[in-house]
Amino acid sequence: MQTHPKKLLVIIAEAALEKALIKDAKHLGAHGYTVAEVHGGGSRSERDADWEGNRSIRMEVICDPAVAATIAEHVLSVYCPNYSVSMFLADVEVLRPAKF
Amino acid sequence: MQTHPKKLLVIIAEAALEKALIKDAKHLGAHGYTVAEVHGGGSRSERDADWEGNRSIRMEVICDPAVAATIAEHVLSVYCPNYSVSMFLADVEVLRPAKF
Amino acid sequence: MQTHPKKLLVIIAEAALEKALIKDAKHLGAHGYTVAEVHGGGSRSERDADWEGNRSIRMEVICDPAVAATIAEHVLSVYCPNYSVSMFLADVEVLRPAKF
Amino acid sequence: MDPVVLFFLLGAVARLAKSDLRIPEALYETLAIYLLLAIGLKGGVEIAKYSLGAVAPQALAVMAMGALLPLIAFPILRIFAKLSRADAGNIAAHYGSVSVVTFAVGIAFLARQQVEYESYFPLFVALLEVPGIVIGILLAKAGRKSSEGSPVQWGPLLHEVLLGKSVVLLMGGLVIGWIAGPQGIDPFKGLFFDLFRGVLALFLLEMGLVAAGRIADLKSRWLFMLGFGTVIPVLFAVIGILLGKALGLSVGGMTLLGLLAGSASYIAAPTATRIAIPEANPGLSIGLALGVTFPFNITLGVPLYHAIAKHLA
Amino acid sequence: MDPVVLFFLLGAVARLAKSDLRIPEALYETLAIYLLLAIGLKGGVEIAKYSLGAVAPQALAVMAMGALLPLIAFPILRIFAKLSRADAGNIAAHYGSVSVVTFAVGIAFLARQQVEYESYFPLFVALLEVPGIVIGILLAKAGRKSSEGSPVQWGPLLHEVLLGKSVVLLMGGLVIGWIAGPQGIDPFKGLFFDLFRGVLALFLLEMGLVAAGRIADLKSRWLFMLGFGTVIPVLFAVIGILLGKALGLSVGGMTLLGLLAGSASYIAAPTATRIAIPEANPGLSIGLALGVTFPFNITLGVPLYHAIAKHLA
Amino acid sequence: MDPVVLFFLLGAVARLAKSDLRIPEALYETLAIYLLLAIGLKGGVEIAKYSLGAVAPQALAVMAMGALLPLIAFPILRIFAKLSRADAGNIAAHYGSVSVVTFAVGIAFLARQQVEYESYFPLFVALLEVPGIVIGILLAKAGRKSSEGSPVQWGPLLHEVLLGKSVVLLMGGLVIGWIAGPQGIDPFKGLFFDLFRGVLALFLLEMGLVAAGRIADLKSRWLFMLGFGTVIPVLFAVIGILLGKALGLSVGGMTLLGLLAGSASYIAAPTATRIAIPEANPGLSIGLALGVTFPFNITLGVPLYHAIAKHLA
C-alpha cells in the first residue's frame, strides 16, 4: 500500500471559536476539517462543558506541512493570547494525497 | 518503560457506515475499535450532523501495520468511491502488544 | 515555525474512571487533559454506551515523554488489571513547550 | 394554514437567515420516538373497535399501493429526468415509502377541520413504510451485471427496514394500545395525547431548520427537482384518494391515504438505500423528499388533497 | 399486567430482535432525573401530613433492614455460588440497595388497583439507597490482607453514594415538596404528576432495551443467575413484607416495602462498587440486577408480593 | 419565596456539595428552547388585544433604556472598579441586556401574587436583548488605537445577536402566537402553557448547578463582585420601575420592567462579547451575571422590586 506523508493539526479550543477556526483554516488552505465536542482542563481553567460558555471542541485538520504551519501560527497569534486553546501537530500518512 | 510499535488507523465517515466498518475491521484482523461522534466538512459536502443522514463518526483502530494496511485498502476500494470517507494512519506505541 | 517534541498519551477507558484518571494524571505531572465521550469494543466486551455503566471516555494528555511514561505505567498497573482500558502513545510537536 | 405549520416556517426562516438556532440531536431523536409511539398508541386504542375482517383487505390493498408507486416513479425518473438506474430507484424508494410527520400534520389538519377518519390509520402508516423501499431498491439493482458493485444483501436489508425504529415504534404502539385498551391507556394520555400537537410543533421547527438546509442540494437541477417534488406527490395523492374511495373510506380517510401516497420517506428510506444503493446520490433524494415534497405537502398538499377527496367522494 | 410493563417488553423485544431502536443517552438521563424528582416531590407534599414521631422509628427500622439484607445475600453467594469475596460483596451491595424504577412500577400498580399506601414512602426509597451498598462493600473488603489491592477510600465513597444523583434528587424533591406544600406544588403538577406514568413508560422502554442487552452476561453461569436473581428477590420481599407488618404498615405499604427489599440497585450500586471493588466482575452483578431481577420484579414480582402482603396482613 | 426558586437552591447546594448530579447538555438546550418559545407564544397570543399605537412608543422607550444602562455601568466600572476598557464594556454589555429566565421567575412570582401585568411584555424582553450588548461593545472598543487587536466586525456581530436563538425564538413565538390567536394556540397549550412552571423549575435546577460552579470566579475580587452584582441590579431596577411608571404601566408591569433592567444576560451577551471583545475576561462577567446577580434577582430581587414598584406606583 502506497502512502503519502501529511500533517495532522489538532486544535482544542473554546466552542465559541468553532466557526472562526473553520473559516480561517479553509481560508489558509485546509481542504476539510473534523470537529468533536470535548471537555477538559488546563492552565486557564476547568472547561467542564456544564453550560454554553464552557464547551470545548477538538478540531482536526489533515493537510500539507506548510498549510499546517500557516494555520498553527495564525491560531497562535490571533487566538491563543485571549482564548483557551491547545494545539499539536503529528505526522500521518494518507492514501489519497490529493484529497488533503 | 518498554513500548511496542503499532499503527493507528483513523477512519472518518458517514455514520451510516459504522456497523459495516466495525464488522469489516474485525473481520480483517482488528482486535477492537473506538468510535466518536463528530461533524465536519470536506470535498463532498458540509456534514453538520443537523439530521440523521448527516452525522459522521471517527473510528480509531490500533493494530499491526499489516492489518491497518488491509483495512485501509478495503475501505478505500469498497467505501471511498461512493461515501464521504477520510482516512489516515499514524505510528503509535503501546504497552501491551498482544492486546492490539 | 519552531516546534517542540512532546508525547501524546491517549487513554480509552470506562467512564467510571474519568475522575480518577484526571486526578492521577495531574498528580503525576500533566498540565492539562482533554476528554471525549466515545464507545467501542475490544477483548473484554462491547461497550456500546447503551446505559451508564457502559460508557467510555477517550482522554488525551500532551506532556513530556517522562510524564507520559509515568502516567502510562501507573494506569497499566492500577487500572488495566480490572478495567476496560486501552492506551497508546504518539510523538507530537507543539508550539508552546512550556504549556504542556 | 394550520398553526403547526408556522413552526416549520419559523425553522426554515431561521436557517435561511443563518441563525445559530440548533435543535440538539438528542431532542430530535426524542421527538421522533415520541411521535411514532404516540401515533401508534392512538391507533391501537381504536383498532379494537374494528373487526379484523374489515381492516385486513384494506391493509392488503394499501400495501399493494405502496409497492406500485415506485413502479410509476421509476420510469418517469429514467425517461424524463434521464437519471441513472441507481438514482431513479433510490428516489422511487423514497416516494414509495411514507413520511410519518406529514401524516401527523394531516391528522392535526383533520382534527382542526373536525373531519372524521378511520382511526386505525396508523396501521396503514406502518404497513406503507417498507414495500416502497424494497421495490425501489429492486428497481435500482435489476439487470445489473454482477460486475457492477456488490450485490444487495437482502437479509440484513429487510431486517433493517422491518426493524427500523419507525416500524418498531409504530407497531409497538399499536399493539400496546390495542392490548391496554382505552382504560389501560388512560394514565398515559397526559404525555402521549395531550402534548401531541405541541411536540409536533417542536418537531416541525426542527424539520424547518433541516429542510431549509437541504435547499443547497437543489442548485444543480432545481427545475427538475421542484417539478418532480411537487407534481409526483399530487399524482400519487390522487391515486391514494381513489384507492381510498374504492376501499370505501371516509373523506378523512381518503385525504389521509392520499397524503400518505404523496409523501416521501426521509427516515427509513435514506438509511436503507444509502447502504443498499451506494452509487445513488443522497443529495438528490433527500433534497427532493425534505427540501421540496415535505414542505409542499404540509403547506399546500394537505388542504389540496382534502379538497380533492371531498370532490371525488 | 400493568400496561406500563408492555413498554418494557417492547424495548426488550426490539433489542432481542436486533432493532436499531436506541434511546439517546440524554433522554435516558432526563427521564431518570424526572422520575427521581417527581417521586420525591410527591412524597414531600404528603409527608407534612404525618408526625415525625410516627415516621422516624419506621425510617430507622427500614434502614436497618437495608443493612441486614446484604448480610443474608453474602454467605449465600459465597457458600452456594462459590463466588469470590469481591463478587459476593458486590452482588450483595446491589441487592441491599434498591431500584427506584421498580418502586415506580409498584406505585403505578397500586394506583391501578386503588390500594392505599403510606404516602411518605419515597423517604424510605432514599434511605434504602445507601446502607446496603456500604455493607456490601465492607463484606467484599473484610479480612483482606492490605497486600491485595488498594484499600477502600471511605471518604470519597460515602460522598459518592450520599451525594449521588439518586439520593440528591429524591431527598431534594422530598424537601421541596415538603416546604412548598400542596398549594405550592400545584403549578408543577402539570409536569411532575400528570406526565408521570407516560414518562415511566418511556423509561421502561429504554430499560427493556438495556435489560435485553444484558442477557449476554448470563451465558456463562445462567443457571445460578436465573435462580439467584428470582429466588432472592422473593425471599427479601417476604422479609420486607413482614417488617412492614411489624411496623403496622397498610397492605399497600407492606407490598412496597417488600418490593423495595426485593429490588436490586442498578444506578447507585454499580457506580459505587465499580470503584470500591475493582476486582468484582460487573457483568455478573449487572446481569443479575438488570437482566434477571428487574424484569422479574416488574412483571411477576409486583403482583406476587401484593398477594403475599394481602395474605400476611 | 416562590417554590420554583427552591429548585435553584437544590441545584446550587448539590453543586457546592460536589454532587455528581449533572443536567445533560441536550436537556439544558431543550429547556432553553422551550422557555423562549413558550414565553414568546404567550405574549403573541395577547398582543393582538392591544393597539400598535399604544405599544410602539413604549417599545421605543424600553429599547432606549436598554441602550442607556451600559452607559451608566461603564463609568462606574472604569472609575470605581478600575477595570480595563475591555472588561468594563464587556460587563456593561451583560447588564445592558436581559436574562429571560429571570423574567420567567418574575412572571411566576406575579402569577402567584395574582398581580396583573401588560401581557405583551415578552416583546420587551426580545427588544431588550440586543441594544445593551451593542452599546457595551462600542464602549469597549471606543477610542482604541487600531494597533490594539483586530477591529470589531459589526456585520457578523449584529447578525449573531439579532439572529441568536434567544431573539429568534422569542420573536418567532410572538409572531406565531399573534397569527394563530387564542383558538389557534389552544392545541399547543398542553405543552407550552401547562408545563411552563415545571420546565422552569427544571431549568432553575440546572441554573443552580451552573451558578454555584461560577463561585470560583469570585475568589479573585469577591468584594467588588458581590457589591457590583447586587447594587447595580437594584439601581437599574429602580430606573426600570420609574420608566414603567412614566410609561403608565401597571404595578406588575413596573415590577417586570425593573426586573428586566436589573437582570444580566448570560446567553446572548457572553456569546457575542467573547468574539467581539477577546481581551475581556469572561470569568469576571459570567461570575457577576450568573454567580451573583442571577441568584440575587430570583431570590431577593423579585420581591424587592415588586415592593418598590408598589411603593412608587
Ligand SMILES: Nc1ncnc2c1ncn2[C@@H]1O[C@H](COP(=O)(O)O)[C@@H](O)[C@H]1O
Ligand atoms: N496538556 C494537555 N493535554 C491535553 N489537553 C490539554 C492540555 N492542556 C490543555 N488542554 C486542553 O486545552 C484546553 C485549553 O487549555 P488551557 O488554555 O491551558 O486552559 C483545555 O480545556 C483542555 O481541553
Ligand SMILES: Nc1ncnc2c1ncn2[C@@H]1O[C@H](COP(=O)(O)O)[C@@H](O)[C@H]1O
Ligand atoms: N482535510 C481534512 N482534515 C480533517 N478531516 C477531513 C478532511 N477532509 C475531510 N475530512 C472529514 O471527512 C469527512 C468526509 O470528507 P469528504 O469526503 O471530503 O467530504 C468530512 O465530513 C470531514 O469530517
Ligand SMILES: Nc1ncnc2c1ncn2[C@@H]1O[C@H](COP(=O)(O)O)[C@@H](O)[C@H]1O
Ligand atoms: N484495537 C483497538 N483499537 C482501538 N480501540 C480499542 C482497541 N481495543 C480496545 N479499544 C478500546 O478500548 C476499550 C476497552 O478495550 P478492552 O479492554 O479490550 O475491552 C474498548 O471499548 C475500545 O473502546
Ligand code: NA
Ligand atoms: Na409515498
Ligand code: NA
Ligand atoms: Na433490595
Ligand code: NA
Ligand atoms: Na439589564
